[in-house]
Amino acid sequence: MATKGAIAALPLLALVLTLAGCGDKAADKAKAEAEVTAKAEAASPYPLKPLWGDTHLHTANSSDAFALGARLGPEDALRFARGEAVTSSTGIKAQLERPLDFLVVSDHSDGLGAIKAIYDAPRLMLRDPTLRRWHDMMHEGPAGMQKAAGELITGFANKTLPASMMDPSKNAERTKTIWTDQNAIVERYNEPGKFTSFFGFEYTLMPDGNNLHRIVIMRDGKAQADKVVPFSSTVGTSVDQLWDYMDTYEKTTGGQILAIPHNSNVSNGLMFQLTQTDGKPMTAAYAARRAAHEPVVEITQIKGDSETHPFLSPNDEFAGFGQAGWELGNLSMTQLSTPSMYTGNYVRAALQHGLEIEAKTGVNPYKFGVIGSTDSHTALSTADENNFFGKHAGVEPSATRAMLPQSLGKAGRVGWQYLAGGYAAVWAKANTRAEIFDAMKRREVYASTGPRMTVRLFGGWDFAPADLQGDWVKAGYARGVPMGGDLKPAGKAGAPTFIVSALKDPIGANLDRVQIVKGWIDAKGATHEQVYDVVWSTPATRKPGANGKLPPVGDTVDLKTATYTNSIGAPTLQTVWTDPAFDPAQKAFYYVRVLEIPTPRWVAYDIVRYKAKVGPEVQLKSQERAYSAPIWYDPKA
Structure with a gap:
């Protein structure tokens, strides 16, 4: 549902969100994490059970989620993942039958909290007539919200928004306020040994509607995460620039960071190419860089399954899982898909591509582990078929959601084609940031479509x-x-x-x-x-x-x-x-x-x-x- 471009300029409009925070207790958290890890290592030199989590969840701080009705924030998401009961955006009681072990609140870096800020702002404080008009439209109801969001998207794409809204420095300044406030909540809910909450975001790269999104996760505490702002696709328009950002993060903070490509089935062949992003033959250095930055890939989620396709695996009778509707075109449905694109869309073909590239360069860029996650835009991380709350608030449980059109462009997808989601399973010795992150780096992980x-x-x-x-x-x-x-x-x-x-x-x-x-x-x-x-x-x-x-x-x-x-x-x-x-x-x-x-x-x-x-x-x-x-x-x- 994310849209590259227009939404990314919106943090310039964002007001400071008053989020419940807490003091930085980094030393206490580090001590607790070390004690949990030491106890686990004393009990066994290797992991004894998998930890279950979701690395891909959106809240009202994602502009597309808010525009589609999400009203739950990061704290609601963390409470729900820990097993507490919450009330959904449409007023339905929601609770997991079993809590998760870890969660990444991965709101879109493009336009972090922006539409919510316009909606929540006192009208008299909005001096710009366009912002005031959008504010009024948003308060008219869902139709007005959709129209205002559409104008923002179109205005950015056509470069008809005021120049100040495109100012990268102001964008970063106001995004940072929302980011650090959100981080305070994430840190407060991190409880080593019981529940792990990670700092992260979604880099929403989507050239011409082709999904090249990455979830970015930090191994570290609030002190390191607060030193940066989430990297936006309006600042860096290629994955190479995201890797540059990640390198800079590690050099300046001393921390560690990784990226997870997701939902490759709607990339129209661009997620797993045989070439570099600039179209040149892949070099050993480039292949090594990709493998180092992206050790894990999301193979299944709400928007379909990306293992393989019957066209690629005609002798595999189970190759068609989660394909209905999602094979039609790219994420925005602005471009239809052709079979020639499939090898760049699916994980099994990417693993084969990796062997090809390694035979030529000596390095395999696609040597990755696999996980599942939800990509829910409701702040509710549930992948259970009997407890599915939909992709976004507009398709929370109801009698009509299965047949509602879900098209973002000229061709249609339908509600029933959504999967209930996926989960990430990690073989970590302890339920801590360091242990879970390190398991992802060494690829000792697996994916589930929900069970x-x-x-x-x-x-x-x-x-x-x-x-x-x-x-x-x-x-x-x-x-x-x-x-x-x-x-x-x-x-x-x-x-x-x-x-x-x-x-x-x-x-x-x-x-x-x-x-x-x-x-x-x-x-x-x-x-x-x-x-x-x-x-x-x-x-x-x-x-x-x-x-x-x-x-x-x-x-x-x-x-x-x-x-x-x-x-x-x-x-x-x-x-x-x-x-x-x-x-x-x-x-x-x-x-x-x-x-x-x-x-x-x-x-x-x-x-x-x-x-x-x-x-x-x-x-x-x-x-x-x-x-x-x-x-x-x-x-x-």
Whole structure:
């Protein structure tokens, strides 16, 4: 929903927001974090359970969210993520069934808090007649709010706004006030060992409507975060400039920072290119810079799933998840998509591109882990199908939201095509900023489309089924590498072996199967992929057919009640798998995909709760899933 450009000038108009703050207790927080980490390390030298969070959430401080009805701020978002009950922007009680472990409030850097400031300003203090007119329009209701926001966008795009509104120095000055006030709230809710709140923002780069957004996250405390202002796409119009900003942050503050590319499925091929941003051939230095700054990618969220596409993976019967509507065009729908763009839109193809580039330059720019997040613009971080509050306040729970047009341009998307979102799972030893951030840097992370499945992957050379009878996690770390790691050549004949384990969400659906997706590059430079079913439920009666495919797991969904039963599937699936087609001379990657049994989508719950009327094309059930970060094999490592 973000729009590059016009909104970015608005912080020049922003009034100081009076946000509840607290004193800087950096020393106390640092001490508490160190104590939590020391206690965790004494208990185990490696992570024992995943931490669940959302790295991509918007509040009323995002101008597009506010324009679309969001009235909850950062504090509401943090309270909700911690498990407290709040009232949504449309007056509905909202609460998570289970709290999250961490949250990044990632409001758009372009126009941070601007439309809210115009709306909240006393009318008499707005001397500019245009600002006063916009203020009045916003208070007329949703139609007026939309019209005022549209005028701002058009005015910026056509450069018809007053010159003072484009002044970068004033922009930064007023953005800083909102940023530091927000930081005070974020710091107050950070509680090492119990709940982690990160400082972050969304860099909203969107040339011609093509999504190149990044979530930027800081490892550090308020003192470091307050020294900068969020980087706007009106200041830097390429990702290279964002990396420059990140380098400067680390040099000037002594802190650490990373960026997460998100929602690549609507980038029209630009997110994962074979070239540099200037169109020149990718160099080793450029590839290394991208890999260092962007160790994690968002593979799934409300606006669709970015794992792969049936056009790219025709032999993968599960490749179409979350595609409906989102494959039509770019984010703003100002440009339609063509199949030639798909390789730059999807994560699996990017992992293959990485092998190609590495073969030419010696460096892989797309060696990243994967996470999910919501991209909710309601301040409510929920990815649960039975508790979905919509992309923005205009589509919070109601009888009509599933069929509401969601088009931003000339072609249409419809409400039911939204996914309920995604979550990020992180294998960190302790619930602290440092531990979670460091796990992201080493790529020991995985993505879920919502359910909180526990997924582990280890790669090595001598794992055997007997390992699963003992402390296989200890064996995995001692004799192999976890997800996100690099598997070095064994120095002897044989294929790599992988310990794979998946446990169902404790309050969710059983599991259908676990798959390993392998990608590799051959001696001629061509890339390939293969999806292997490595372990599945009811193996005694469910055998691969002549085509090598497993029959479906079954379906217990009752759409009349929006329910399902766990009478099929399995609560736990584990195995030790050996690559049957391993070539020690070929670069390769391996990642896990875990599939649940079919369950109702949020639309099915709306039909039952609100008697919603939907068309026959609407998807009412799906197989939720999780994706692990890959393990890479390099014969020359």
